[in-house]
Amino acid sequence: MTEAQYLSGRLLLAMPGMFDPRFDHSVIAMCMHDENGAFGIGVGHVREGIRFHKLLRELDIDPGVAPDCKVLNGGPVEPGRGFVLHSTDWGGQGTVEIDGLCGLSASLDILRAIAEGRGPTHWLIALGYAGWGAGQLDEEMRHHGWFAAEAHSEVLFGTPFESRWTATWKAEGIDPALLASETGHA
Template sequence: MTDTRFYGGHFLLALPGMEDMRFDHSVVALCVHDENGALGIAVGEEIEGVSFRDLLASFDIDGSGVPDVPVLRGGPVEPRRGFVLHSLDWGGQDMMQVGNRWGLSGSLDILKAIAEGRGPSRYLIALGYAGWGAGQLEQEMTGESWFLAEGDADLLFEAPARRRWAAAFAAAGVDASHLVSGAGSA
């Protein structure tokens, strides 16, 4: 029997050799990783022209009292499905706690709670997710696609989306400006 590690609560950082251009410079907050596969929310790219207030209005929720934060492109799977990554000071219907780092919710009650001022103190809104079947992520991690880093709630919620990739590498002790595509040979 092999000793398998699961990485929920970590960041997956796309390496410059990433073949799938949908994940170029991606930071994926890994929320679920077990023997059945993995699910994460990409947190490094804002969706142009879509705001949180727009999203709330589409559900007939009054968002006039909330900051109009950008909505993130959470991944290529189910791009119309919404997710909220949030601090652990809120727990509601179907909330999944990701270690002691953050929560993941996908139901309307969190949107209503945020709009009414009783939601989590920190949150990110995303449409879509990144998903991997059983063993798929482990296989990708052996190649030149992903760098695994410790998840950091402060970096997740405080760093601007466009800076998260470099900031997450920096937190892991890596200067992202020195990364190059492809492995060398000797």
């Protein structure tokens, strides 16, 4: 029997021609994956109609010195719930370190810290998440759905969102233009 491959801390890339159009060209920072299921934050697509300052104001937080950046579409599950992926130089209450990739926080404390200029060096904010039940992601990995890339924090924090899918493939040594949109069958 083979040991399960858990993907926490990896970047999950949607394969070309993926079966679910909601995840076309998706890059998902995998925060948790075990025998009970999986949880990740999408980092490759923007949530239209909302920017960071607007989100802060809706939460009664003065934007202060925070840049007015785009908010990412973290995934289709709980689309009103916010998450901050950030460098590990900030660790407030409730922060979880994600296996060599980044920190994950979902509290108002990190938003206040960013607005006040005392937050993490690198961060991005997303609304919603991608979630899978027990065994669901494992099954999708066996079909033509996902590729599990290594943890490339430089891509996560140093590459514009619209280029993260291509940049992650290239960091893996793969030219995405050469990928097939379906797998073969023997």
